[in-house]
Amino acid sequence: xxxxxxxxxxxxxxxxxxxxxxxxxxxxxxxxxxxxxxxxxxxxxxxxxxxxxxxxxxxxxxxxxxxxxxxxxxxxxxxxxxxxxxxxxxxxxxxxxxxxxxxxxxxxxxxxxxxxxxxxxxxxxxxxxxxxxxxxxxxxxxxxxxxxxxxxxxxxxxxxxxxxxxxxxxxxxxxxxxxxxxxxxxxxxxxxxxxxxxxxxxxxxxxxxxxxxxxxxxxxxxxxxxxxxxxxxxxxxxxxxxxxxxxxxxxxxxxxxxxxxxxxxxxxxxxxxxxxxxxxxxxxxxxxxxxxxxxxxxxxxxxxxxxxxxxxxxxxxxxxxxxxxxxxxxxxxxxxxxxxxxxxxxxxxxxxxxxxxxxxxxxxxxxxxxxxxxxxxxxxxxxxxxxxxxxxxxxxxxxxxxxxxxxxxxxxxxxxxxxxxxxxxxxxxxxxxxxxxxxxxxxxxxxxxxxxxxxxxxxxxxxxxxxxxxxxxxxxxxxxxxxxxxxxxxxxxxxxxxxxxxxxxxxxxxxxxxxxxxxxxxxxxxxxxxxxxxxxxxxxxxxxxxxxxxxxxxxxxxxxxxxxxxxxxxxxxxxxxxxxxxxxxxxxxxxxxxxxxx
Amino acid sequence: xxxxxxxxxxxxxxxxxxxxxxxxxxxxxxxxxxxxxxxxxxxxxxxxxxxxxxxxxxxxxxxxxxxxxxxxxxxxxxxxxxxxxxxxxxxxxxxxxxxxxxxxxxxxxxxxxxxxxxxxxxxxxxxxxxxxxxxxxxxxxxxxxxxxxxxxxxxxxxxxxxxxxxxxxxxxxxxxxxxxxxxxxxxxxxxxxxxxxxxxxxxxxxxxxxxxxxxxxxxxxxxxxxxxxxxxxxxxxxxxxxxxxxxxxxxxxxxxxxxxxxxxxxxxxxxxxxxxxxxxxxxxxxxxxxxxxxxxxxxxxxxxxxxxxxxxxxxxxxxxxxxxxxxxxxxxxxxxxxxxxxxxxxxxxxxxxxxxxxxxxxxxxxxxxxxxxxxxxxxxxxxxxxxxxxxxx
Numbered sequence: 001x002x003x004x005x006x007x008x009x010x011x012x013x014x015x016x017x018x019x020x021x022x023x024x025x026x027x028x029x030x031x032x033x034x035x036x037x038x039x040x041x042x043x044x045x046x047x048x049x050x051x052x053x054x055x056x057x058x059x060x061x062x063x064x065x066x067x068x069x070x071x072x073x074x075x076x077x078x079x080x081x082x083x084x085x086x087x088x089x090x091x092x093x094x095x096x097x098x099x100x101x102x103x104x105x106x107x108x109x110x111x112x113x114x115x116x117x118x119x120x121x122x123x124x125x126x127x128x129x130x131x132x133x134x135x136x137x138x139x140x141x142x143x144x145x146x147x148x149x150x151x152x153x154x155x156x157x158x159x160x161x162x163x164x165x166x167x168x169x170x171x172x173x174x175x176x177x178x179x180x181x182x183x184x185x186x187x188x189x190x191x192x193x194x195x196x197x198x199x200x201x202x203x204x205x206x207x208x209x210x211x212x213x214x215x216x217x218x219x220x221x222x223x224x225x226x227x228x229x230x231x232x233x234x235x236x237x238x239x240x241x242x243x244x245x246x247x248x249x250x251x252x253x254x255x256x257x258x259x260x261x262x263x264x265x266x267x268x269x270x271x272x273x274x275x276x277x278x279x280x281x282x283x284x285x286x287x288x289x290x291x292x293x294x295x296x297x298x299x300x301x302x303x304x305x306x307x308x309x310x311x312x313x314x315x316x317x318x319x320x321x322x323x324x325x326x327x328x329x330x331x332x333x334x335x336x337x338x339x340x341x342x343x344x345x346x347x348x349x350x351x352x353x354x355x356x357x358x359x360x361x362x363x364x365x366x367x368x369x370x371x372x373x374x375x376x377x378x379x380x381x382x383x384x385x386x387x388x389x390x391x392x393x394x395x396x397x398x399x400x401x402x403x404x405x406x407x408x409x410x411x412x413x414x415x416x417x418x419x420x421x422x423x424x425x426x427x428x429x430x431x432x433x434x435x436x437x438x439x440x441x442x443x444x445x446x447x448x449x450x451x452x453x454x455x456x457x458x459x460x461x462x463x464x465x466x467x468x469x470x471x472x473x474x475x476x477x478x479x480x481x482x483x484x485x486x487x488x489x490x491x492x493x494x495x496x497x498x499x500x501x502x503x504x505x506x507x508x509x510x511x512x513x514x515x516x517x518x519x520x521x522x523x524x525x526x527x528x529x530x531x532x533x534x535x536x537x538x539x540x541x542x543x544x545x546x547x548x549x550x551x552x553x554x555x556x557x558x559x560x561x562x563x564x565x566x567x568x569x570x571x572x573x574x575x576x577x578x579x580x581x582x583x584x585x586x587x588x589x590x591x592x593x594x595x596x597x598x
Numbered sequence: 599x600x601x602x603x604x605x606x607x608x609x610x611x612x613x614x615x616x617x618x619x620x621x622x623x624x625x626x627x628x629x630x631x632x633x634x635x636x637x638x639x640x641x642x643x644x645x646x647x648x649x650x651x652x653x654x655x656x657x658x659x660x661x662x663x664x665x666x667x668x669x670x671x672x673x674x675x676x677x678x679x680x681x682x683x684x685x686x687x688x689x690x691x692x693x694x695x696x697x698x699x700x701x702x703x704x705x706x707x708x709x710x711x712x713x714x715x716x717x718x719x720x721x722x723x724x725x726x727x728x729x730x731x732x733x734x735x736x737x738x739x740x741x742x743x744x745x746x747x748x749x750x751x752x753x754x755x756x757x758x759x760x761x762x763x764x765x766x767x768x769x770x771x772x773x774x775x776x777x778x779x780x781x782x783x784x785x786x787x788x789x790x791x792x793x794x795x796x797x798x799x800x801x802x803x804x805x806x807x808x809x810x811x812x813x814x815x816x817x818x819x820x821x822x823x824x825x826x827x828x829x830x831x832x833x834x835x836x837x838x839x840x841x842x843x844x845x846x847x848x849x850x851x852x853x854x855x856x857x858x859x860x861x862x863x864x865x866x867x868x869x870x871x872x873x874x875x876x877x878x879x880x881x882x883x884x885x886x887x888x889x890x891x892x893x894x895x896x897x898x899x900x901x902x903x904x905x906x907x908x909x910x911x912x913x914x915x916x917x918x919x920x921x922x923x924x925x926x927x928x929x930x931x932x933x934x935x936x937x938x939x940x941x942x943x944x945x946x947x948x949x950x951x952x953x954x955x956x957x958x959x960x961x962x963x964x965x966x967x968x969x970x971x972x973x974x975x976x977x978x979x980x981x982x983x984x985x986x987x988x989x990x991x
Contacts, residue, residue: 182723184684186737186788187712200727275727279768 014140025144032096032150040092048079054307055261061303062268074257081250082575083235087258090231093149093224094217094262097156101213105161106206109168110194119169126162134159134223139376142227147343147373147381152224152233160216167209171202200275207270214266218259226374228343228381232258234372235574238346243488247574334547335365343371343378343387348510349417349533350392352565353557355577357391359585360595361548375402382538383409388545389537389552394420397531398458398506409539415532416555417508417562422459422527423519424450424467425505427495435521436471439502443476446502451490453504455481462527463504470526477502491515508562510570551596561591613658613681613792613824618690620676623647626688639847650676652848654690658841660791661822665839667829667871673848674828678794681826682715683707694792712740716785720797722777724769724784730756731765733780737788755787756780758817775806782814786821795827799834811837832871836860836880844868857885861959876925877960883927884920886959887940887949896952898936907947914939920948924956931956 018025043051052075060068078087112119134155141151175198183193199206225233232251239248271277340361344354358368373381379402381387393399395412398420403410426433433442450468452460460479468474482490487503488511494501495515505511507519535552542549557565565584572580585592621629621642629647639649651673658664668674679685681692683699692699695714699707716737724733732739735752743751753765759779769777778798785793799807811834818825829835835842836856844852844859844867852864860880863869896904904910911917915930917939927938937950 176721176723178719178721178723179725181684182717182719182725183736185682185711185715185717185719185794186740186784187708187710188740189708192740197725201725279726279770283770 014143018143022144028154029145029150032100032145032153033148035099036092036096036149036153039095040089043092044085044088048084049076052076052079057303057306059261059265062265062272067264071261074261078254078257081254083232083251083254086230086232086235086251087254089149090218090221090233090255091258093153093156093221093229093231093233094214094258097153097160097217097220098210098214100153101157101160101164101217102210104157105164105209105213106168109165109206109209110172110199112165112169113172113198122165126165129158130162134220135226138223138227139380142377142380143384146384146386147228147371147377148386149224149229151227151377152220152229155223155227156217156220159220160213163212163216164209167212168202168206171205171209172198174205175201203274204270204277207266207274211263211266211270214262215259218255218262221255225372227377228371228373230372237374238372238574240485241346243485243492244574335361335367337365337367338545339367339369340545340548341369341371341386341388343373343381343390345375345378345390345392346372347392348566348569349508349562350390351577352562352569352581353391353416353533355569355581356565356585356591356595357552359578359581360592363592364596366548375399379406379410382406382536385409385538385540387538388541389413389535389548391416391533391535391552391555393534393536394531395534395536397422397462397528399531400458401456411537411539411541411549413535413537413542413549413552415534416552417557417559418532419530420533421507421519421530422462423505423507423522424463425503425511425517425519427498427501428516428518429498430500430518433520434518435523436467436473436526437521437523439471439473439477439520441476445500446477448476448478449502450477450479451487451501451503452479452481453484453487459504459506459527467522467526470524479504508559508566510566513563513567547596555595557591561588564588612660612694613664613826614691614693615654615656615677615681616691616693618651618654618677618680618692619649619688620651620673620680620685621647621649621688630689649848651680651687654843654845654850656841656843656850656853658824658826660824662840663818663825663827663838665827665829665835665842666845667832667835667839667842668845669830672845674830674845675796677845678796678826678828681792682711682717682794712737713788714790715792715794716788716790717794717796718778718781718785718798721801722769722774722781724777724780726769728769729765730761730767730769730772730780733769734765734783734787736784737790741788752783752787755783758786759783759813773806774802775810778802778810779813786817791824793823793825795825797828797830800829800831807834814838832859832875833880836875844871856880857882861885878925878928879923881924881959882920883918883922883924883938883940883951884949886924886955887920887951888937888955890947890949893937893950893952896935896937899934904936910937910950911939911941911947914950917941919943924951924959927951927956 046054052072055075056068056072059071075087078084108122112122137158138151138155141154145151145154172194179197179201180193183197188196221229221231221233222236223233225231225235225237228234232255235251236248236255238244239246239251271281342354342357344350354370358370361368371381371387373387378387378390379399382390383406393403393412395403395415424436424439430445433439433445450463452463454460460481464479468477468479491501491503491511492515505517505519511517535555537549537552565581568584569577569580572583619630619633621633623629623642623646626647629642629645629649632642633649633652639652642649654673654677656664666674666677676685680687681694681699683692683702687700690700694710697710699710702710725736728736731749731752734756735743735748738748738751753762756762756765756779759782761776761779761783764772764776769780772780778801781798799810802810814825815838825838827835827838829838836859839856842852842854842856842859843850844864846867852859852868857880859868860872860875860877863872890907890910893904893910894906898904898913902909902913904913913934913936915934915936915938916927918926918941920940920942931938931951931953935953937952938956939947940949940951942948
């Protein structure tokens with residue numbers, strides 16, 4: 001069987017599209033971004049609790065008092081765990097994705113319901129969209145649209161489109177044929193048949209599709225978080241990366257609260273907007289009997305007035321309270337408000353150095369934005385020019401694949417920390433194993449397993465092909481492919497039960513300060529020389545921002561400085577990174593001077 | 599001039615079907631050619647084409663009720679849908695109100711459907727998301743009639759079918775019979791001349807069905823619509839139809855009045871249908887009467903000899919008009935040998951129905967093998983057993 005160059009074809013196709021259709025992608029990107037920014041601004045403007053009240057009144061109107069109370073309690077919880085802004089940007093992301101999805105899905109579904117050919121063509125395409133793993137088209141998505149919310153929204157649309165189309169088609173096809181025939185028999189035009197008969201009767205099914213679209217959208221927010229979508233997805237992704245179970249749970253619960261709210265509200269809205277649904281409600285009411293507090297619903301007018309008043313109050317409060325915080329320190333300085341975007345992978349040294357630079361650059365008058373990304377997305381974003389620089393490139397070994405792919409689009413501003421090292425580690429309570437040599441014949445203690453990370457990571461290849469071979473461990477040990485969070489979770493579990501565990505690890509890593517671990521010595525030097533942690537910028541950055549480029553080239557941190565800063569950030573907790581940096585800088589003023597001499 | 603005037607005269611509000619064919623499947627035109635050459639339905643089916651309607655020709659005069667009768671799959675619903683263009687005929691023409699409907703553009707056809715032809719469906723086909731009033735006014739809405747006018751005419755139509763006061767109800771609140779009345783009101787509201795009714799009463803239970811038939815007959819007395827009514831129930835066909843077409847396997851096998859079909863069925867198939875018909879309600883005195891002369895010379899129970907029309911009228915247990923169903927003649931006839939007198943509008947004797955004739959027409963048409971077979975089966979042991987069971991009971 002000859003090897004079909006399917007992948008190469010796709011590769012070339014993506015390049016071709018990027019080259020020839022960039023105007024289209026730019027247009028889509030600015031349209032989606034504009035929509036997202038608008039909705040996000042509107043949603044996050046009001047005081048959280050008042051806006052929660054607005055949402056609660058909506059729930060009360062549609063589903064009754066209990067639903068209203070629960071909705072308020074849920075959103076109050078989101079606010080109290082300080083995830084309100086994230087929740088609102090996630091909500092905006094989902095809303096934008098839903099609106100765009102429906103704008104495409106409903107007409108497509110109608111078309112498919114009227115033509116067997118269209119239906120037959122669309123079906124496999126929908127299957128493809130729904131089952132193709134999202135990460136596969138996320139990276140091309142970044143190439144086309146750049147990092148940020150757009151590829152996240154596009155991925156959500158691609159994923160959520162199929163049920164929207166299918167439910168619309170199904171709903172229309174399910175309409176009693178005799179009714180359609182009746183409409184035709186009285187001379188109704190096809191267009192009016194659709195509007196007067198088919199759509200109203202298909203509406204309950206279509207609304208079920210809308211509900212599905214929203215739910216699938218919410219399930220995609222985590223993936224959107226990996227490409228810079230931010231919001232609750234970003235929080236979850238970051239929590240996973242740091243094995244921060246608490247934050248993960250908080251962000252997860254917030255997503256669940258949003259999901260349940262949207263599910264119940266759209267479900268009820270589906271019944272309210274369709275005439276058939278209203279008939280069903282009216283009949284249920286007759287059956288239920290007299291009024292009570294629990295099934296009392298404010299009349300639409302009353303509810304609307306209530307919502308408007310609450311919204312106005314909420315909006316007013318937002319004007320006084322919300323905005324305006326950020327702009328204080330930006331005005332003067334050498335930066336003159338020029339914008340800089342720093343991307344980072346949510347690894348400790350990345351977070352520490354990124355927020356250190358954010359603080360320092362803001363003090364110099366730059367407007368700095370930070371974006372949390374997955375490694376592949378980060379490099380793609382840099383190469384595409386949406387990210388100015390990142391401080392966490394492990395070169396030349398660990399990030400070799402990315403470097404090889406994008407070197408021509410990037411500038412290496414040199415290492416600021418190093419050398420790093422790759423190693424196998426065991427907890428210090430594992431006696432008698434101090435060096436890779438000691439592992440021979442010990443496989444029973446570790447169940448013959450080395451807990452690995454992502455199989456794509458550079459060090460995994462090195463471990464399998466070189467390190468195990470040189471120490472004669474091939475066959476005795478099996479390298480378990482997995483993920484960094486998975487490896488860290490396994491380490492945590494084993495550590496708490498004091499079980500022997502053998503993990504792939506690297507320095508610097510917070511695990512060494514959290515757990516008492518031994519790095520296994522490498523007398524044969526099989527791991528090779530360590531990486532340096534480099535700063536990498538997009539091509540042309542040093543020409544555009546010569547001062548920053550020079551500062552970055554001169555940037556150095558010692559192991560002590562980095563570990564201290566990481567510890568400070570760890571203590572301050574999520575969302576307070578920049579405060580932690582300020583505290584640390586006030587104790588280490590010489591670092592700032594060295595970083596950016598004025 | 600005169601010629602064209604006459605042609606038009608022939609068309610006006612009369613419905614004509616000329617050699618209509620409907621073939622589903624591949625190469626329908628070739629199938630029509632083969633059917634014209636005498637191929638039958640089974641031959642075509644083996645090629646994967648289905649001939650639903652084959653060579654259907656008939657004329658419905660204005661104000662007439664034309665019933666198409668047949669079992670399911672006989673093509674009657676397909677035929678009906680070609681009459682208003684919901685299905686395009688494979689061959690043939692439909693002429694209505696001076697127009698060849700098969701030659702119209704889709705837009706023109708829709709205009710005809712919205713103003714001149716309306717339809718009543720088997721399962722009512724009411725729009726569940728519209729109130730009764732909005733359902734009744736649907737056709738008017740399509741015509742673009744203004745809302746107040748629509749309301750007025752829909753209310754009128756509902757009154758006509760006996761649903762005054764139900765305007766603001768919803769279809770799901772009505773019984774089946776009432777729903778079909780809404781369906782009828784919807785069809786009547788547009789003032790269309792031609793009413794197509796597709797098994798409209800089949801889904802109703804027998805008592806309601808009878809009510810609806812009565813109501814339709816009653817409405818028809820004043821409205822005088824041209825109606826094409828589809829049914830699989832011969833009793834219904836005979837009650838409603840001025841003319842009946844019996845369809846089988848896509849072909850019209852007999853076309854005639856109820857009595858034609860009952861008294862002289864075209865073939866065994868039609869005859870077997872008529873077995874279940876209540877002849878006493880379908881046959882009329884006029885259809886079975888003998889000449890008045892035949893009664894002359896008869897001697898009655900009381901010893902009186904009938905010699906003239908006056909004698910016959912005096913002796914007759916009952917005197918009826920020609921269109922009276924014979925069901926009403928049995929009880930009077932049981933009391934006396936004298937024949938029933940049939941008179942015309944002016945009271946002149948036009949014929950007589952003797953008791954013997956009354957009994958003869960109730961039996962099977964001549965030549966039907968069925969009764970003989972039944973008699974034979976009586977002699978089997980099982981039948982004897984049944985008979986004994988019956989006797990004991």
